[in-house]
Amino acid sequence: MHAATVPHAIEMIGVTKRFGPVVANDGVDFAARPGEVHALVGENGAGKSTLMSILAGLYHPDAGVLSIHGEPVEFRSPRDAIDCGIGMVYQHFMLVDSFTVAENAILGARDAGIVLDTASAERDLARLGERYGLKVDSRARVWQLSVGEQQRVEIVRLLYRGAKILVFDEPTAVLTPQESADLIRTLRAMAAEGFCVVFISHKLDEVLAVADRVTVLRRGRAVATVEARTTDRRALARLMVGRDLLPGTSRSDSMVPHTGKDIRETILEIRDLRANGDKGLPALSGVDLDVHAGEILGVAGVAGNGQRELAETITGLRPVTGGRVRVNGTDMTNRPPGDIARAGVAHVPEDRLGTGLVPGADLTDNAIMRRYRRAPLARGPFLVRRAAAVFTDRLLAAHDVIAPGRTAPVRNLSGGNQQKLLLARELAGEPQLLVAVHPTRGVDVGAAETIHRLLREQQSRGAATLLISEDLDELLALADRIAVLYEGRIMGIVDARATDPDHLGLLMAGIAPAAASA
Amino acid sequence: MTQPQPAAASPEHPAVLRLEARAAPSQAVAVLVSIVSVALALLVGGLVLLASGEDPIAVYRVMFTGAFGSRSSLAETLVKTIPLLLTGLGVGIAFRMQLWNIGAEGQLYLGAIAATGIALFVLPDAPASVLIPAMVLAGLAGGAVCGAIPGFLRARLGVNEIITSLMLNYVAILLADQLVHGPWRNPVGFGFPGTEQLPDAAWLPRWGTTRVHLGLAFGLVAALLVWVVLRRTRWGYEIGVMGGNERAARYAGMATARNILLVMAFSGALAGLAGMSEVAGIGHQLQRNLSPGYGYTAIIVAWLGHLHPAGITLVAFLLAGLLVGGDQIQMSMGLPAAIAPMLQGTILFFLLGGEALGRYRLVRRSPSAGPRPRAEAR
Numbered sequence: 001m002h003a004a005t006v007p008h009a010i011e012m013i014g015v016t017k018r019f020g021p022v023v024a025n026d027g028v029d030f031a032a033r034p035g036e037v038h039a040l041v042g043e044n045g046a047g048k049s050t051l052m053s054i055l056a057g058l059y060h061p062d063a064g065v066l067s068i069h070g071e072p073v074e075f076r077s078p079r080d081a082i083d084c085g086i087g088m089v090y091q092h093f094m095l096v097d098s099f100t101v102a103e104n105a106i107l108g109a110r111d112a113g114i115v116l117d118t119a120s121a122e123r124d125l126a127r128l129g130e131r132y133g134l135k136v137d138s139r140a141r142v143w144q145l146s147v148g149e150q151q152r153v154e155i156v157r158l159l160y161r162g163a164k165i166l167v168f169d170e171p172t173a174v175l176t177p178q179e180s181a182d183l184i185r186t187l188r189a190m191a192a193e194g195f196c197v198v199f200i201s202h203k204l205d206e207v208l209a210v211a212d213r214v215t216v217l218r219r220g221r222a223v224a225t226v227e228a229r230t231t232d233r234r235a236l237a238r239l240m241v242g243r244d245l246l247p248g249t250s251r252s253d254s255m256v257p258h259t260g261k262d263i264r265e266t267i268l269e270i271r272d273l274r275a276n277g278d279k280g281l282p283a284l285s286g287v288d289l290d291v292h293a294g295e296i297l298g299v300a301g302v303a304g305n306g307q308r309e310l311a312e313t314i315t316g317l318r319p320v321t322g323g324r325v326r327v328n329g330t331d332m333t334n335r336p337p338g339d340i341a342r343a344g345v346a347h348v349p350e351d352r353l354g355t356g357l358v359p360g361a362d363l364t365d366n367a368i369m370r371r372y373r374r375a376p377l378a379r380g381p382f383l384v385r386r387a388a389a390v391f392t393d394r395l396l397a398a399h400d401v402i403a404p405g406r407t408a409p410v411r412n413l414s415g416g417n418q419q420k421l422l423l424a425r426e427l428a429g430e431p432q433l434l435v436a437v438h439p440t441r442g443v444d445v446g447a448a449e450t451i452h453r454l455l456r457e458q459q460s461r462g463a464a465t466l467l468i469s470e471d472l473d474e475l476l477a478l479a480d481r482i483a484v485l486y487e488g489r490i491m492g493i494v495d496a497r498a499t500d501p502d503h504l505g506l507l508m509a510g511i512a513p514a515a516a517s518a
Numbered sequence: 519m520t521q522p523q524p525a526a527a528s529p530e531h532p533a534v535l536r537l538e539a540r541a542a543p544s545q546a547v548a549v550l551v552s553i554v555s556v557a558l559a560l561l562v563g564g565l566v567l568l569a570s571g572e573d574p575i576a577v578y579r580v581m582f583t584g585a586f587g588s589r590s591s592l593a594e595t596l597v598k599t600i601p602l603l604l605t606g607l608g609v610g611i612a613f614r615m616q617l618w619n620i621g622a623e624g625q626l627y628l629g630a631i632a633a634t635g636i637a638l639f640v641l642p643d644a645p646a647s648v649l650i651p652a653m654v655l656a657g658l659a660g661g662a663v664c665g666a667i668p669g670f671l672r673a674r675l676g677v678n679e680i681i682t683s684l685m686l687n688y689v690a691i692l693l694a695d696q697l698v699h700g701p702w703r704n705p706v707g708f709g710f711p712g713t714e715q716l717p718d719a720a721w722l723p724r725w726g727t728t729r730v731h732l733g734l735a736f737g738l739v740a741a742l743l744v745w746v747v748l749r750r751t752r753w754g755y756e757i758g759v760m761g762g763n764e765r766a767a768r769y770a771g772m773a774t775a776r777n778i779l780l781v782m783a784f785s786g787a788l789a790g791l792a793g794m795s796e797v798a799g800i801g802h803q804l805q806r807n808l809s810p811g812y813g814y815t816a817i818i819v820a821w822l823g824h825l826h827p828a829g830i831t832l833v834a835f836l837l838a839g840l841l842v843g844g845d846q847i848q849m850s851m852g853l854p855a856a857i858a859p860m861l862q863g864t865i866l867f868f869l870l871g872g873e874a875l876g877r878y879r880l881v882r883r884s885p886s887a888g889p890r891p892r893a894e895a896r
Contacts, residue, residue: 385750
C-alpha cells in the first residue's frame with residue numbers, strides 16, 4: 001500500500017479518560033498507519049489497556065477525537081468498532097470451545113443469514129490461512145486445539161470478518177518461544193499486505209523484533225513515538241519508567257550468596273504426586289520434587305502441562321489423587337488450605353484477581369486475609385478495625401504499593417500494584433515455603449524488578465521458593481535449579497547456571513536430550 | 519453529576535438519548551433517584567385513581583395519615599415493621615454472601631410453629647420470664663433448621679439454594695395448615711383453623727394501648743447485632759470475602775462450607791424470630807395466613823436497604839407504612855379492594871426500576887457520529 005498518501009488507519013488526538021480521580025489517559029495522541037506494526041509499550045497502569053479499550057468501543061473517552069482511515073468516528077459499543085474493521089485479540093480468547101473453528105468464525109458475523117453456510121466459511125478460512133501462514137483445521141473443535149492454534153483461530157476469524165486493524169494484547173504471553181516466532185512472522189506478513197497491526201507487549205526484545213514504530217506510554221501520557229530501527233531495549237526501558245533500570249536487577253547472572261546453604265534442609269518434599277485437571281483428566285502423573293531452604297526451584301514448561309495443578313495441590317486448593325506432599329517433614333497431602341498456610345506455606349496464585357484477591361473489596365480487607373485470625377487484628381471473635389488499618393498502611397508503605405487509599409477497591413489498582421499487594425501480604429508472615437506462579441506475568445518492568453528483589457530476599461532469608469514461570473529469562477536469572485514439566489511429569493531437572501534456553505526448550509517440547517539430568 | 523462529553527454531534531442529524539453506565543453512582547444521585555421514583559409512582563397511581571373516579575390527592579392524604587399521621591396509625595406501621603425488619607435482615611445477610619435465601623416465608627412459619635409448640639405443649643404453665651425466652655429460642659431454632667437444610671445441601675452437594683429454600687416455603691406453610699386443621703386445632707374453636715390461644719405468660723408485652731410489642735426490640739437488637747457481626751467480627755469479614763470471591767476465601771483458608779451452612783441457619787433464625795413474634799405479639803395463636811408474604815417482601819426490603827442493617831431498618835419501616843396506608847384507604851374510603859395493592863405495586867415498581875436505572879445516566883449522543891455503515895464488514 002502507499003503509506004505516505006493514505007490517511008492513518010488509527011488516529012487518536014487528545015484522548016482523555018478518567019475513572020473517578022484517576023486519569024488513565026491524559027490527552028494521548030496515537031497514530032498508526034496501514035501497513036505497519038505499531039507497538040504500544042508502557043508499565044502497568046500507564047494506560048495502554050484503557051487506550052485500546054477506547055479503540056475497541058468498550059469505553060467512551062471523556063475528551064478527544066478518534067479517526068479511523070481519516071474519518072472521525074464515535075463508538076457507542078464494541079459492535080461499532082467491529083463494523084469499522086477493528087479486531088481485538090485478547091489474552092483470553094473469545095471462542096466457544098464446543099464449536100468448530102468455522103462455526104466460531106461465522107459466530108457474530110452480522111450478515112451471516114439464517115442458514116449457516118459452514119462450507120463456504122471453511123473455504124474462506126483455508127484461503128486466509130494459506131495467505132498469512134495461519135493454518136488451522138477449520139473443522140476442528142476449539143477445545144481440541146492448543147493455545148497457539150486457538151490464537152490463530154482468533155486472528156483468522158477477525159480477518160474473515162473483514163478486520164483491517166488488528167490489536168494484539170500481549171499475544172506472546174501464552175505462547176512457546178517457537179509459537180511466538182511464528183506469530184511474529186505472521187504479523188509481518190499481515191503488515192506487508194496493508195493491515196494495521198497494533199502490538200501491546202512488555203517484552204521489549206519482541207517489540208523490537210516485530211514493530212516498525214513504538215509508542216511509549218507513561219502515567220497516562222504518550223511520551224514518545226520512535227522508529228524501532230533507531231532505538232534499543234535500554235532506551236525504551238528508560239522511556240517507560242522515566243529512569244534507568246538498575247543494572248543487573250532485571251536480567252542478570254548475579255546471584256545473591258545463600259545464607260544457610262550448607263544446611264540444605266528439605267522444606268518441600270513431593271513424591272509421586274498425582275492430580276486431575278479441571279476437566280477431570282490427569283494433569284499430574286507422578287511428580288517428584290524437593291525444594292530446600294534458601295533455594296529457588298524454577299519450574300518451566302509450556303502452559304497447560306500441569307504447572308497450575310502443581311501449585312494448587314501443594315497449597316491445598318486441589319485434591320491430590322495419589323502420592324505425598326510433605327512440608328518440613330509433616331504430611332500435608334489433602335489438608336485444608338488454611339492448615340497448609342499455617343504450616344508456613346505462602347502462595348502467589350496464577351490469577352491474582354480470580355484466586356488471590358477479592359476484586360470488589362478494599363485494600364484493607366485484601367491485606368488482612370492471612371492475618372485476621374490472629375492478634376492484634378483479632379480479639380476473640382472480633383476484628384479490630386484500627387489494627388487492620390495500621391497493618392495495611394505499614395504493608396503498603398513497605399512495598400511501595402501505589403493506591404488511591406486503603407478504602408479503594410483492589411479492582412481499581414493496576415496489575416503491578418495488585419501483584420505487589422498480594423506478594424507483600426504473602427511474605428508478611430515470613431513463610432518457609434513460597435509457591436509463586438507467574439509472579440511477574442502482565443506486570444510492568446518496575447514492578448517486576450521489585451518482585452524479583454523480593455524473591456531474592458526470600459532466598460537469602462533461608463526460605464524455599466517454588467517459582468513456576470513461562471519466562472525462561474526470569475527462571476535463568478533467579479532459580480538455582482530448573483525442573484521442566486511436560487504432560488504432568490518432570491522431564492528433567494537442570495542446574496540453572498549450567499543450562500541455556502535451547503536445552504530447556506527441548507525439555508519443554510518433551511524431547512529428553514541424552515545429557516538432561518542434574 | 520455528568521462528566522463532560524465530547525461534542526461530536528453533527529448538526530444535520532438529531533441527537534438521541536442513550537443509556538450509559540455511571541462510573542460510580544454517588545450518594546446524592548441515589549437519594550435523588552429515590553425521590554423521583556416515588557414522585558413518578560404517585561403520578562402514575564394518581565392517573566389510575568382519576569380514571570376510576572377518585573380524587574388522588576385525597577386518597578394519598580388518607581394513605582399517608584393512615585400510615586404515619588397519628589399515634590395509633592404510626593403504631594400499626596411499627597407493628598408491621600417488625601416482621602419485615604427481621605426477615606429483611608435475615609435474607610440480607612445471606613445475600614451478602616451471594617446466598618439467595620428465598621425461603622424466609624417458610625422459615626418464619628417454622629419459627630412460629632416451634633414457638634407455639636413450646637407455649638402450648640411443653641411449658642404451658644411456665645411464667646413469662648421462662649416461657650418467652652424459651653419461645654424466642656424455639657423460634658430461632660425453628661427458622662434456623664429451615665434455613666440450614668438448603669444451606670447444608672448447597673455446602674455439601676452444591677444444590678442450588680434458591681430452589682430448595684423456595685420449595686421449603688410450601689412445606690412449612692402446609693405443615694402449619696396441617697397442624698391448625700388437625701392435631702393442634704382448638705377443640706372449642708368453632709371449626710376455625712387455629713390453635714388454642716397461647717397462655718397469658720406467652721404474650722409479648724405491649725406498649726401502652728397500642729399493638730406495638732416487644733418484637734420491635736427484637737428487630738432493633740437484631741439490626742444492631744447484624745451490623746456488629748458484619749463490620750466488627752472475624753465471621754463478618756469472612757462473609758464479606760466469601761461474597762466477594764469464594765475462591766479467594768478458600769485460598770485464604772476459610773471454612774467455606776461451614777460458613778454457608780452457618781449463614782443460612784443465621785438467616786433462617788432471624789426469620790424464625792419474626793414468626794415467633796407474630797404469634798406471641800399479635801395473633802396469640804398459630805393460625806392460617808399468619809403472614810401476608812412478609813418473607814417475600816423481605817427480599818425487596820433487603821435490596822432497597824442496600825443489604826445494610828440501617829438501610830434495611832429504614833426500608834422496613836417505610837414499606838410497613840405502605841402496607842398500613844393501603845389498608846386504610848380500603849377501610850376508611852371504601853375503595854375497591856384492588857386499589858391498595860395497585861398503588862403498592864406501582865410504588866415498588868418505580869422504586870426498584872429507579873434503583874436499577876440509577877446506575878445509568880441518559881446522555882445525548884448523535885447517531886451520525888457512529889461508525890460508517892458496514893462498508894468494511896463482509
